[in-house]
Amino acid sequence: MGLEEKLPEGVLTTSLESLVNxxxxxxxxxxxxxxxCCAMEMIATGTARHDIARYxxxxxxxxxxxxxxxxxxxxxxxxxxxxxxxxxxxxxxPKWVIAMGICxxxxxxxxxxxxxxxxxxxxxxxxYVPGCPPRPEALLYALDKLREKQxxxxxxxxxxxxxxxAIIKPENIESLDNMRAKQFx
Amino acid sequence: MDWLNLIVFPLIRSVILLxxxxxxxxxxxxYERKLLARFQIRYGPNxxxxxxxxxxxxxxxxxxxxxxxxxxxxxxxxxxxxxxxGLIPVLAVxxxxxxxKNTPAxxxxxxxxxxxxxxxxxxxxxxxxxxxxxxxxxxxxxALRSSAQMISYELPLGMFLVSILMLAGSFSLxxxxxxxxxxxxxxxxxxxxxxxFICMLAECNRTPFDLPETExxxxxxxxxxxxGMKFAMFFIAEYLNVITTSTLMATLFFGGWKLxxxxxxxxxxxxxxxxxxxxxILLFVFIWVRASIGRPRYDQLMRFTWQYLLPGSIVxxxxxxxxxxxxx
Numbered sequence: 001m002g003l004e005e006k007l008p009e010g011v012l013t014t015s016l017e018s019l020v021n022x023x024x025x026x027x028x029x030x031x032x033x034x035x036x037c038c039a040m041e042m043i044a045t046g047t048a049r050h051d052i053a054r055y056x057x058x059x060x061x062x063x064x065x066x067x068x069x070x071x072x073x074x075x076x077x078x079x080x081x082x083x084x085x086x087x088x089x090x091x092x093x094p095k096w097v098i099a100m101g102i103c104x105x106x107x108x109x110x111x112x113x114x115x116x117x118x119x120x121x122x123x124x125x126x127x128y129v130p131g132c133p134p135r136p137e138a139l140l141y142a143l144d145k146l147r148e149k150q151x152x153x154x155x156x157x158x159x160x161x162x163x164x165x166a167i168i169k170p171e172n173i174e175s176l177d178n179m180r181a182k183q184f185x
Numbered sequence: 186m187d188w189l190n191l192i193v194f195p196l197i198r199s200v201i202l203l204x205x206x207x208x209x210x211x212x213x214x215x216y217e218r219k220l221l222a223r224f225q226i227r228y229g230p231n232x233x234x235x236x237x238x239x240x241x242x243x244x245x246x247x248x249x250x251x252x253x254x255x256x257x258x259x260x261x262x263x264x265x266x267x268x269x270x271g272l273i274p275v276l277a278v279x280x281x282x283x284x285x286k287n288t289p290a291x292x293x294x295x296x297x298x299x300x301x302x303x304x305x306x307x308x309x310x311x312x313x314x315x316x317x318x319x320x321x322x323x324x325x326x327x328a329l330r331s332s333a334q335m336i337s338y339e340l341p342l343g344m345f346l347v348s349i350l351m352l353a354g355s356f357s358l359x360x361x362x363x364x365x366x367x368x369x370x371x372x373x374x375x376x377x378x379x380x381x382f383i384c385m386l387a388e389c390n391r392t393p394f395d396l397p398e399t400e401x402x403x404x405x406x407x408x409x410x411x412x413g414m415k416f417a418m419f420f421i422a423e424y425l426n427v428i429t430t431s432t433l434m435a436t437l438f439f440g441g442w443k444l445x446x447x448x449x450x451x452x453x454x455x456x457x458x459x460x461x462x463x464x465x466i467l468l469f470v471f472i473w474v475r476a477s478i479g480r481p482r483y484d485q486l487m488r489f490t491w492q493y494l495l496p497g498s499i500v501x502x503x504x505x506x507x508x509x510x511x512x513x
Binding site: 019020022023024025026027032048051053054055056058061062063065066068092093094167170171 | 218222225226227228229230231232233237239240242243244245246247250251252253254255256257400404405408409410411412413416
């Protein structure tokens with residue numbers, strides 16, 4: 001993590017905390033990454049009618065190192081799962097995940113051998129959006145919910161993450177081949 | 186009191202200038218996002234403060250508190266040097282730009298033109314180092330594209346600058362703005378302006394020439410491996426570059442700090458504000474172009490500069506020389 005885990009606790013850090021949370025709320029940059037049909041609705045969220053830019057989130061960054069939010073927009077197949085996991089590992093903290101649509105949330109209509117039943121089996125998910133596919137309004141509502149969650153975050157939480165080694169270091173990111181080998185063993 | 190004039194005053198001026206430039210950068214991002222939104226019939230950012238005016242602050246806070254990742258496979262020294270080398274020359278160009286009567290921003294160098302040319306040359310090093318140090322295919326390809334593009338477009342740019350130089354008869358930018366120009370000189374300069382603007386678009390890696398960082402081909406180009414503050418530095422460099430080139434164009438083509446009929450000669454205090462207004466209008470044009478024009482293919486970009494722009498600029502230079510020889 002950045003600076004916050006090194007700060008002591010106190011009144012000053014509480015107000016700093018709210019400032020940082022406000023900053024994160026208003027500049028959550030999503031990753032430019034679509035999986036399936038839900039991605040179409042994700043793109044529609046950026047168009048003039050729905051305008052995700054109002055939240056300051058229109059900067060879809062293509063590189064995971066610059067993105068804050070991973071929108072899993074569609075079904076996650078067994079073959080794609082290591083890729084998503086790796087992209088999520090490469091994103092720097094703090095990062096959030098929205099599982100968009102019923103497939104990403106719980107497998108949806110694809111109850112078979114090829115589809116992972118919910119992306120929460122491999123990633124920590126912050127907000128689930130139901131729908132098949134959800135309308136752009138639903139995604140915007142999810143973003144609103146995420147902003148609510150971001151507003152309640154504390155430095156202590158991140159300090160704990162750092163203490164428990166829950167934050168993935170660059171040297172611990174697994175290669176795709178390695179992950180696939182384990183998955184299909 | 187020589188040391189006062191040599192060290193202390195320039196230092197104070199630099200700090201003030203840095204403050205103004207960084208604020209300008211922050212609000213350029215807001216200006217661009219808001220204008221792009223209006224061009225596409227959207228509202229644009231409006232949650233952070235009134236009209237989204239606090240957005241740059243939110244972005245800064247977020248970038249500052251983001252985890253600083255240094256990937257394992259990078260060449261650390263080169264990787265960290267990249268953003269720094271990208272940012273410094275852009276700031277240094279500002280030293281010679283005249284802001285009001287007889288007053289440059291920091292120093293009246295009598296080789297102002299060469300200073301600008303030299304520093305725009307150094308600028309591409311930051312990008313090349315970033316691409317090389319990242320040890321990533323996309324970064325390297327982006328950096329190669331960027332360097333080829335910058336070098337190609339610097340040639341016609343240099344030719345155009347030489348033409349301006351011949352008309353002004355001085356290397357100093359302060360002299361250039363203040364020397365009187367005949368009507369045909371203005372006209373002759375403005376004929377060249379659109380082509381100069383195209384060169385500047387390519388120099389700044391701005392849309393439609395943002396080929397070094399095309400998302401659909403190269404992820405994020407030379408800045409793929411950069412996150413958090415390091416990425417923010419590239420962002421600052423890119424946007425400050427736009428501001429600097431706009432100022433340069435305002436100075437070279439539209440009289441810099443001057444208003445017509447010598448109004449600012451009596452009120453030199455107006456100078457910086459006049460310059461600022463001109464720069465804001467030129468920035469609008471930059472964003473306008475971004476909102477309206479798609480990106481060409483890379484070979485089209487290169488063909489345009491080598492086949493049309495460079496010969497054209499040489500012809501332009503020769504005609505300028507003849508004009509200066511016979512009419513000035």
